[in-house]
Amino acid sequence: MASTDTAAKDAKGAESDDLAGLEAGLDALDTVQSHRTPVSEVLLKKVLPPLVAVALVVAVWQFLVWAEVTDEGSLPVPSAVWDSVSDLWLQGTLLEVVWTSVSRGLLGFLLALAIGTPLGLLVARVKFVRAAIGPILSGLQSLPSVAWVPPAVIWLGLNNQMMYAVILLGAVPSIANGLVSGVDQVPPLFLRAGRTLGATGLKGTWHIVMPAALPGYVAGLKQGWAFSWRSLMAAEIIASSPDLGLGLGQLLENGRNNSDMPGVFLAILLILTVGIAIDLLLFSPLERAVLRGRGLLVKS
Secondary structure, three states, X not given: OHHHHHHHHHHHHHXXXXXXXXXXXXXXXXXXXXXXXXXXXXXXXXXXXXXXXXXXXXXXXHHHHHOOOOOOOOOOOHHHHHHHXXXXXXXXXXXXXXXXXXXXXXXXXXXXXHHHHHHHHHHHHOHHHHHHHHHHHHHHHHOOHHHHHHHHHHHHXXXXXXHHHHHHHHHHHHHHHHHHHXXXXXXXXXXXXXXXXXXXXXXXXXXXXXXXXXXXXXXXHHHXXXXXXXXXHHHHHHOOOHHHOXXXXXXXXXXXXXXXXXXXXXXXXXXXXXXXXXXXXXXXXXXXXXXHHOXXXXXX
16 A cells, blocks of 8 residues: 555656646747857858858859950959959048948938838728729839939939939838738737727837837838849949949949949949948848847847
């Protein structure tokens, strides 16, 4: 009889231990680990791979030149492009050229953000507005940005206002559609809970809709910046005027006009570098913060 009681106690103890282990495991799954990644690991996983990729591209580029796949006038050696960088730097115009385009692109994107956000909310929340202009926004998003340059020049002339108009027409539909997509994915339970707690109207939009739609909104912002940058480059390439200053798009067009292939490659690389830098410095941290806030990103 004593052995039976002992066995029953052991079984209950084992069951209790199993339940405790299960609860601990569930708690561990729910808990987001927020420890910092070592710098060495960041360098190894995030910095080294892009550097290796760049080195590989340059090596292939140099090999194609050595193999004389095409003439040097069509494919310059990497050192010739580096010489173009050095010349612009020594002339003191390299940073000025980059800043001319970056400042236009960022200001145009902020204007697009100020217009696209309320427009997206209006389209997402008002059925009549969605039915009226929702398809138009989708159509504008698929329209190439370069198509807006000729009418913008005719309407506004060769000035910065024309540049910003082209950026807005390219970026606003992307930002608005991104927000509409995010709002459409908000669970109805969130909206009902918000109404129960008195979060209606603008208060419900600010405290319930916008936070829940943030992933889709951030995706729209990234796409909006990409359209802003592409639209600006198209405008700078086509529209040329001394009053506009020298931007990256105009630098590319000048290289084409002068048959300066090192200059053309330099402009392309600078445009690519700026686009990557903005994404890494602005949108990638924002995206990680959103994912981390929802427990979807374990390591910081």
